[in-house]
Amino acid sequence: MTRWIYIAVSLVLAFAAVLVAGCGGGGGIDVGGSTTVQPLAEKWAKAYEGVDVTVSGGGSSAGVKGVAEGILDIGAISRDLKSDETDEWPDLVPTIIAYDGVAIVVNPSNPNEITDLTIEEVRDIFAAGSSSTWTVVSREEGSGTRETFEKKVMGEEEISASAEFLPSNGAIKQKVAATSNAIGYISLGYVDDDVEAVSVDGVVCNTDNVRIGTYPISRALYYVTEGEPEGDVLDFIEFCLSTQGQQIVEEEGYISIQ
Amino acid sequence: MSRYLADRIAKRLVLFLGISSFLILVLIAVFIFREGYPAFQELGFSLFGTKWYPSRDAFGIATMIVGSAVVTLIALAIAIPLSLGCAIFLAEVAPPRVREFARPAVELLLGIPSVVYGLVGLVVLLPIIADISGRGSGSSVLAAGIVLAIMVLPTVTSISEDSIRAVPSHYKEGALAMGATQWQAIRHVLLPAARPGIIAAIILGTGRAIGETMAMIMVIGNSPIFPDSIFSPARTLTGNIAVEISHATGTHASALFATGVVLFVMVMLINSVGIIFYKRTAR
Numbered sequence: 397m398t399r400w401i402y403i404a405v406s407l408v409l410a411f412a413a414v415l416v417a418g419c420g421g422g423g424g425i426d427v428g429g430s431t432t433v434q435p436l437a438e439k440w441a442k443a444y445e446g447v448d449v450t451v452s453g454g455g456s457s458a459g460v461k462g463v464a465e466g467i468l469d470i471g472a473i474s475r476d477l478k479s480d481e482t483d484e485w486p487d488l489v490p491t492i493i494a495y496d497g498v499a500i501v502v503n504p505s506n507p508n509e510i511t512d513l514t515i516e517e518v519r520d521i522f523a524a525g526s527s528s529t530w531t532v533v534s535r536e537e538g539s540g541t542r543e544t545f546e547k548k549v550m551g552e553e554e555i556s557a558s559a560e561f562l563p564s565n566g567a568i569k570q571k572v573a574a575t576s577n578a579i580g581y582i583s584l585g586y587v588d589d590d591v592e593a594v595s596v597d598g599v600v601c602n603t604d605n606v607r608i609g610t611y612p613i614s615r616a617l618y619y620v621t622e623g624e625p626e627g628d629v630l631d632f633i634e635f636c637l638s639t640q641g642q643q644i645v646e647e648e649g650y651i652s653i654q
Numbered sequence: 655m656s657r658y659l660a661d662r663i664a665k666r667l668v669l670f671l672g673i674s675s676f677l678i679l680v681l682i683a684v685f686i687f688r689e690g691y692p693a694f695q696e697l698g699f700s701l702f703g704t705k706w707y708p709s710r711d712a713f714g715i716a717t718m719i720v721g722s723a724v725v726t727l728i729a730l731a732i733a734i735p736l737s738l739g740c741a742i743f744l745a746e747v748a749p750p751r752v753r754e755f756a757r758p759a760v761e762l763l764l765g766i767p768s769v770v771y772g773l774v775g776l777v778v779l780l781p782i783i784a785d786i787s788g789r790g791s792g793s794s795v796l797a798a799g800i801v802l803a804i805m806v807l808p809t810v811t812s813i814s815e816d817s818i819r820a821v822p823s824h825y826k827e828g829a830l831a832m833g834a835t836q837w838q839a840i841r842h843v844l845l846p847a848a849r850p851g852i853i854a855a856i857i858l859g860t861g862r863a864i865g866e867t868m869a870m871i872m873v874i875g876n877s878p879i880f881p882d883s884i885f886s887p888a889r890t891l892t893g894n895i896a897v898e899i900s901h902a903t904g905t906h907a908s909a910l911f912a913t914g915v916v917l918f919v920m921v922m923l924i925n926s927v928g929i930i931f932y933k934r935t936a937r
Binding site: 454455456457458461480481484526528531533536537538539543546554557558559560561562563571574575577578 | 705706707708709710717780781784788789790791792793871875876877878879887889897898900901902903904906
């Protein structure tokens with residue numbers, strides 16, 4: 397009987413020790429937030445030769461919250477900081493790391509045979525929601541990609557509640573690739589052969605047109621830090637902004653800041 | 655150390671562990687209610703409105719209450735006959751050798767992570783449903799109901815089987831001795847005798863169904879609308895929280911916790927009804 401108690405107590409102690417050790421954390425950098433920036437951040441983390449960089453997703457707002465609450469060292473966002481965020485956490489410092497377009501994507505075999513839409517047509521489709529013609533797929537509330545889309549396309553209109561709502565660029569792409577009459581919007585960096593990016597107002601969605609500003613749905617991508625970046629975090633951000641880092645930006649289908 | 659001391663320590667330890675699991679429940683409840691309270695205070699009854707659009711200050715969760723209820727009902731409609739049949743088969747009909755193999759197989763279903771069910775639903779079920787319905791991507795309350803039914807199947811089956819087995823063997827022997835066929839004995843003697851256990855199994859299954867999240871997000875489409883057919887997408891209370899909580903601040907976050915409160919109350923109600931029912935039939 398007593399032996400069992402000893403065993404139980406030592407198990408509890410061992411478990412507690414593991415917990416404490418786990419919380420201690422190493423010397424690495426934690427980057428999280430926007431799923432738009434995530435693939436880019438993963439490539440950077442791989443190429444970076446300094447301390448270990450751990451990359452996670454969660455969405456832009458999660459990135460801001462994570463940095464403000466000290467869970468993340470760097471928060472990635474794919475929209476501007478909002479006024480209520482800067483009010484609540486005045487010490488946040490955004491650094492532009494790349495530019496990105498938001499592509500309107502359809503299934504390559506879409507029965508509507510659409511390759512070109514105007515901003516108004518896109519707005520009408522998303523305001524009308526899913527029907528027999530379109531399966532409308534949108535990001536969830538709080539997504540940076542959605543906020544850019546709402547600002548540049550929807551204006552005062554609302555995305556219909558009958559749209560499907562999925563929580564990442566990857567999930568939207570998968571859904572559009574699997575559904576013949578689907579229409580959605582994703583970061584340009586996610587566009588590949590599985591989905592087809594339609595022209596908007598006659599302008600093809602590619603890095604060149606976003607760079608020169610003719611493609612209408614674009615935005616800056618930021619790394620947000622609590623206060624000016626310093627130490628390991630500064631080193632990593634400087635790497636991202638370096639020629640080598642910005643080359644990775646172009647390779648991944650985003651637009652470099654140079 | 656004397657045996658009596660060890661005994662006393664053990665008693666204290668067990669008491670402590672028992673109380674702490676209860677305390678955890680209380681703490682969680684207090685936390686959810688505290689975080690959700692501002693939303694109730696600020697939004698009042700508009701929290702039960704039909705429009706959910708947080709960035710335009712619309713926080714109505716009525717569609718999700720209906721969504722959760724509809725999906726759970728569909729799941730139960732599919733799972734109850736399947737699991738009851740399976741339980742009767744395992745308890746009464748199956749030869750021991752088949753049972754030895756089939757029972758662990760059913761229980762193995764419990765160990766599969768919910769995201770895997772979601773993935774199978776996404777890849778296998780949705781295209782089929784899209785074909786049948788001729789609309790959209792197949793994301794629907796039907797797809798969600800089918801996935802959920804499979805997920806609650808092992809729970810309902812194994813508890814029902816246990817309660818059928820727990821019926822004293824002389825009940826069945828008596829029935830058979832009086833000339834009942836095996837099916838008559840099962841239908842009129844075993845099942846009624848095992849009813850409290852079967853109802854408990856169904857209620858546990860309902861609890862699991864209402865709380866399921868990950869698989870639901872993947873197959874239901876998460877549209878905050880009232881489903882108008884079984885092929886319509888919808889959003890569940892759990893899905894609403896999981897999809898948006900990482901982004902949410904202020905009233906939005908509080909409204910999501912309020913969603914949690916509603917879920918909590920719903921599960922409490924179901925369990926209480928279950929317990930009352932169970933006690934009444936057990937008497």
